[in-house]
Amino acid sequence: MIEGLIDVLSAGLLLTGAGFALLGGIGLVRFPDLYTRLHAGGITDTIAPLLIVAGLILQSGISLLTIKLLLILLFLLFTTPTASHATVRAAISAGIKPQGADDATKERASSNT
Amino acid sequence: MRYFIALAIVLALLWLGLSGVYKPLILILGAASVALVVWITERMEVLGAEHDPGTLSWRLPVYWTWLVWEIILANLMVARAVISPGRIKPTLIRIPATTRTRVGLVTYGNSITLTPGTVTTGLSDGSGEIQAHALLEEAAEGLRSGDMLKRVQWLEGPER
Numbered sequence: 001m002i003e004g005l006i007d008v009l010s011a012g013l014l015l016t017g018a019g020f021a022l023l024g025g026i027g028l029v030r031f032p033d034l035y036t037r038l039h040a041g042g043i044t045d046t047i048a049p050l051l052i053v054a055g056l057i058l059q060s061g062i063s064l065l066t067i068k069l070l071l072i073l074l075f076l077l078f079t080t081p082t083a084s085h086a087t088v089r090a091a092i093s094a095g096i097k098p099q100g101a102d103d104a105t106k107e108r109a110s111s112n113t
Numbered sequence: 114m115r116y117f118i119a120l121a122i123v124l125a126l127l128w129l130g131l132s133g134v135y136k137p138l139i140l141i142l143g144a145a146s147v148a149l150v151v152w153i154t155e156r157m158e159v160l161g162a163e164h165d166p167g168t169l170s171w172r173l174p175v176y177w178t179w180l181v182w183e184i185i186l187a188n189l190m191v192a193r194a195v196i197s198p199g200r201i202k203p204t205l206i207r208i209p210a211t212t213r214t215r216v217g218l219v220t221y222g223n224s225i226t227l228t229p230g231t232v233t234t235g236l237s238d239g240s241g242e243i244q245a246h247a248l249l250e251e252a253a254e255g256l257r258s259g260d261m262l263k264r265v266q267w268l269e270g271p272e273r
Contacts, residue, residue, distance in 0.1 A: 045229075
């Protein structure tokens with residue numbers, strides 16, 4: 001009975017995670033420019049692994065595997081913002097202007113030199 | 114010296130968590146690899162304030178729990194924007210970032226990027242400001258309110 005419940009719960013978490021990853025992918029296509037698309041990618045970077053790892057932990061039970069899964073999550077959550085930030089920095093120094101406020105990038109570019 | 118001890122303890126715990134085989138020979142190999150890594154770190158002279166065991170306080174799990182909750186809320190907002198892209202209103206804003214330590218500043222910048230809907234675009238030491246790109250009006254407002262900055266300042270703890 002309990003095992004069945006855990007299975008249902010973990011399947012739910014895995015499916016929701018996959019659904020969010022899909023939404024992130026859709027957003028990647030729908031949003032207008034690089035900067036807004038990066039936000040859509042953020043969905044796939046954060047909540048999707050959170051839910052998927054939670055679902056997998058329910059599958060594995062409490063064991064050494066749990067530690068490994070949590071470490072995967074920890075490293076993902078530490079490294080993906082760095083990658084996003086590097087992408088944005090590269091886009092700004094390549095001169096791609098975000099929609100909305102372009103004066104702030106100019107200001108930044110001049111303060112850098 | 115305490116940096117080295119902290120690093121060795123963290124590495125040993127990591128190794129114990131990942132290994133799962135606790136035979137004497139394997140344990141000795143593990144201890145040897147920890148010692149090797151600490152020795153190489155010493156030679157590379159990359160050990161700094163971010164290895165300070167003092168930064169690992171009880172406040173960290175509390176902050177992480179709060180951050181995960183924020184991430185979930187922000188994800189729902191961005192997911193709604195994906196379904197109806199007319200809601201988005203991209204803006205580039207500057208917000209104050211007065212943290213006591215550089216680690217705190219990086220934590221703040223990383224937390225902003227980690228929360229979907231906001232990405233840190235510019236961050237420099239000593240300017241006391243962070244430039245961020247926000248996808249939605251609500252996300253920009255959330256940044257301007259400085260709620261996250263207060264949490265990071267709390268995470269840094271009182272002046273030592």
